[in-house]
Amino acid sequence: MENVFLNSLMVGAVLLGCAVFSALASDPDSLYDYIVAPGVNPANVSADLFTFRAKKADRVAGKLIVQKISLADIPTLDGAGVSMATLYFPPGVANRLHLHPRASELLQVTGGSLFVSFIDTMGHRFDQKLQPGDAFVFPKGMVHFQINLDPKNPAHAIAAFSGANPGTIPIATTVFGSGLSVEVLQQSFNISKESVELLVAANTAPPL
16 A cells, blocks of 8 residues: 555656646746737737748759748747748758757658757767658757758758747857857867868858
8 A cells, every 4th residue: 555655646746747747848837918119009919920931032952941920920929838830842952951949849851851969968869761741840949950962852841949939059150250269179179270270161151
């Protein structure tokens, strides 16, 4: 009888822990039906504040197109805990190594095929080939990428995020385009000065 009681306590503790973790793992719940941006008169709220109008993106050969729909695009996503993006991959093009610090990502292929992968904190890599209708989860904060390995056909995907403002940190641009010293980059990646300079030049945006 005592063992049953102890087991019940342990199960209860685990369930409570899972509930607390789940509550902390996503955006906090809003106390309101919706949140409007500062300066917006609640009396003037209309459907337009909940609407995103698609922007036409010109398809350039060899260029990834990502159309994000996040807090910056729909302010009433504040408190909603969701956002999304549509992605267009020309043949052979990758969505380069990056991470989202504030949200997990669920990506579904809607056309073509994608090879996807993420790396966890133990250095384990999780690779998968996705066909239309297949979906894959990238846990929050994990470095990941997607690439269209098809040399002839484009690929399309939709990504959903567990936060209204997931953020994106592109690895190469952040590391080599941030102005870190050559010495730090050399020692961090164990590469030559010449290699560092090439990578810095390739990942530093030209002045406007």
